[in-house]
Amino acid sequence: MMTPTDSEPDEVDHQKLVDDSAILEISSCSLTEKSAKPDDAASSYSTSFEGSVVASPSIESFSTFPDQETSDSNVDLRDLQVKVDNPQKHVETLETYVTFRITTKSTRPEFKEGEFIVRKRYNDFKWLREKLVETYPAHIIPPMPGKHFLLALDRYSKEFILVRMKLLHVFLNRIINHPILSCDKNLNIFLTATHAEFMVHCKSQAQNKITDSLQSLSTGVLRQPYKEFEQAKDYCAILSEKLNTIDKISQRIHRERQDYTAELHQLHPVFTQWSTSEPELKHILQAVASAVESNAKAHQKLLGSIVNEEREYTAYVDAVKDALIRRDAMQIEYELATEELTKRKAETEHLKERTIVGSASRGSSRRENSFWKTETNDEKLDRLSQTIPRISKVVEVLQDRLECANENLRSDLERWNVEKRKDLKKILISMADQQIAHYQQCADAWEEALSVAKVNSKIFV
Structure with a gap:
């Protein structure tokens, strides 16, 4: 310490x-x-x-x-x-x-x-x-x-x-x-x-664990998908694919640049040793060796400064897709509750029709001859009269939650689209500036070697 x-x-x-x-x-x-x-x-x-x-x-x-x-x-x-x-x-x-x-x-x-x-x-x-x-x-x-x-x-x-x-x-x-x-x-x-x-x-x-339950519901199928959110999902998929392609190419270039840098480090001592056995070419060979060394340092600097912003921004796109999936899960939950409510209401209407059309005496005889006691139509209607209001309340809550989720996500998508343009522009400009600075450093090193070679060529003439 x-x-x-x-x-x-x-x-x-x-x-x-x-x-x-x-x-x-x-x-x-x-x-x-x-x-x-x-x-x-x-x-x-x-x-x-x-x-x-x-x-x-x-x-x-x-x-x-x-x-x-x-x-x-x-x-x-x-x-x-x-x-x-x-x-x-x-x-x-x-x-x-x-x-x-x-x-x-x-x-x-x-x-x-x-x-x-x-x-x-x-x-x-x-x-x-x-x-x-x-x-x-x-x-x-x-x-x-x-x-x-x-x-x-x-x-x-x-x-x-x-x-x-x-x-x-x-x-x-x-x-x-x-x-x-x-x-x-x-x-x-x-x-x-x-x-x-x-x-x-x-x-x-x-x-x-609410988010976990929403995630499990997301495996269902939307009955009535929102066009704007489907378009957002398609756009995110395309953008992710493009960024992933850039990332794969960047990784391949990175590996090739590592190999190239290692070869430059091996090339530098070759010119240095060569200059000791060629007095007349000594200055030119040393200048080339210096240029090779400068190029190796420039490549090493570039390798050490890469942050891989494309991959990190892909994670941001994935976060947008996750938000869209969670919204879809809310809609699936709302649609399932709505279907359940519709089913219960249809069952109620069907029982009411059977009560009107059916005969009370026939229903009584069936009940007396049956070994197992079955639920009567009136009992079913009574049960449904208690279940339907409860499901209706759940549907209302889920509908309100879905509407709020839609508005929140619309607002966030608009904000993200503005930020995305700025972020991607910054990433691309940074990439361009970094490459320009790198190749400028390499070019300057070779320009200096070239000037030494020209001076020495005039001496030989």
């Missing part, structure tokens, strides 16, 4: 510390050691989960990604602002895990203190999403970042954790930008409660 002296780097090494130590290592310490340290905001020690102690430089040394910061020219005017940063690795006796700092600023009355700083781990984010799905089945709940992406990295490596941090930041901000989800009480507790308070709240929440 770092000592307090180590936690105060000088200004010269500060930037290197930020780049190389974005993940803080935390070990379990005794509570007596914890209590011996000053407990204030300026202290370099802060309490971690389960009584661990964080020994690190100033917490402000670990910032988030540049695109999460708000510039002076683009002031964030939202009444609820959330930022995820400062990952910390916790090493406990039974497990190792990573937590992230969540900074919340709000002018809403439910956030009385105005600013909160808490720490949460990946499973806590997962819990939040599950509660939102349970509470708002007819809304589009943003997806959690996947456990794995294109790069085969260790989940405790700096690259993996920084990518996860960025995606968790996107996940939370999608939620707080939603007019309904941002007012959820579970979200409020997630953003404001300390670790102990949060654990008590999680244990007190009974596991609701």
